[in-house]
Amino acid sequence: MKRRLLIVLAVLLVLAVTLVPAALGFYLTLRTSAAREHARLGVYADAAMLRVELVSGQFSHALLDMQQLTTPPCSPEHIASVRAIAFRNRYVQDAGVYDKAGNWLCSSLAGVVPPGAVHMAEPEWTGLDGMRAWLLTPRLLGAVRPMLVIGQAGNYVAIDPLSLVDVIDARDDGIAVFNTDTGRLVAANSVADPRLMMRVYQQGRAELEMKRIYAIRRSQVWPLAVVVSEPRQRLAEVWRNSIWGWLGAGLLIGGCFAFLVIRSARYRLSIEGELEAAIRRREIAVQYQPIVELATRRCVGAEALARWHHRGTAISPDIFIELAERHGLIQSITDLVLDRVIAELGGFLRSHPDCYVSINVSAVDLTSRRFLDYLGQRLNGTGIEPAQIRIEATERGFVDAQAAVQVIQAFREAGHPVYIDDFGTGYSSLSYLQTLPVDALKIDKSFVDTIGYEAASSSVAPHIIGLAQTLGLDVVAEGVEHEEQAAYLYESGARFAQGWLFSPALSAEAFMRFVEAGPPGSVTARSTGTGKPGRGQDEPPPGVPSSARSRA
Incomplete structure (x- = not known):
């Protein structure tokens, strides 16, 4: 017995040991598969919302630029300026002026509009700041599809609503955009079922819909919401x-x-x-954006850029860096970037003492000596000079200005030059410059992009260069893509630049080959043609203290 x-x-024990794990495995497969696919759909919804906010930001900037025009409305000069504004904003198809009765007066496409030719009825939406929106169904001015017209203070811009949902995806994902104030559909791609999307948006969930799964995102800036969907069989x-x-x-x-x-x-x-798992497995890679001397095109250094490939897809740094900052992972990424720089370029930097690499630090590392101490430990015994590892800090890192001044001064005393990255995009640039002991300013790409255009911000770059010269600081221009931009910056007194005109971000091996290849010649110095000199070539590279620049 x-x-x-x-x-x-x-x-029974054998059956339990065999069947229970199998049942658990089956259950976990269902749960994790659903969670994985919902997470993927959520990432896609985030990308769709980024697209909506990008397009919305462009028409908002275009309206602001139009309000700053001083020429008489609908004069030839005014229409030419409006056309330039529409051209600069790729998603704006038309721009112009309308009167209080809703009649178009002039258009960047049609010039002066005959009286009563185009009339807009009451707007579908009106914002608190006087912004209005119309979805015009007639094919105005030869438009193939209805246009979304946004007006403010008598100026309007027209865009194709489908540009709001033009997110590239190889699969049959649906996208729809709704106005959260009115609840109306603004745009939907060919895959989306507007009726079902509307019901999902109104209910905030989709339990009754069995054929597809959904995700909803609401903008924090505009009264817009995005609903995305995919077939349920993908689960x-x-x-x-x-x-x-x-x-x-x-x-x-x-x-x-x-x-x-x-x-x-x-x-x-x-x-x-x-x-977090990618950081732990040291899967964050580094690419190097060359920094060149404008006069000679000689590569003097590089900016180290973190890169993350997740399941075969490159994740935008704007996404994962912000995510790392929010979840307390950014310091680990900064340390990992430094480790990779030393491992990949240590020998090269020792043999090229005039070459440097700059590393971006977060706001949290401007409040303590943590990263400075780690940097000193890692450089100890490598033969790399402190000046060859430079520090880049954005203005938003100066929230605690008093602590930032002390930490930046400590970096400089240890021999590491300090740059202010994306200069001009913060809120207190001039006041901080009076107290922050930095060595160079980096002009943000957004200001370089406007060089040669009649934009309100087109004069910012030379002002920054002049300010830097007054304070004895060097200047590095970011995002230079055209020879005309390089020539203009050189004439204005900038010495250094980086961008696709010179080279994209490179692997360590490609960067070393780029430096070894040497400059193609003093292209910028020959092409300016104005006789207006830049800085002398015998001046020290940016960040190396001199009697004229040291502000310690």
């Missing part, structure tokens, strides 16, 4: 692809470990969990 009981108990495809792995893991690991998998799966499937 006891033997039979032992056999029965043994069989079955993900489930079939992963079931055998989970079942095998369940049988091997056992029931006791299944509970730990449930607890960890939720975090691991989130994007911040994936980023």
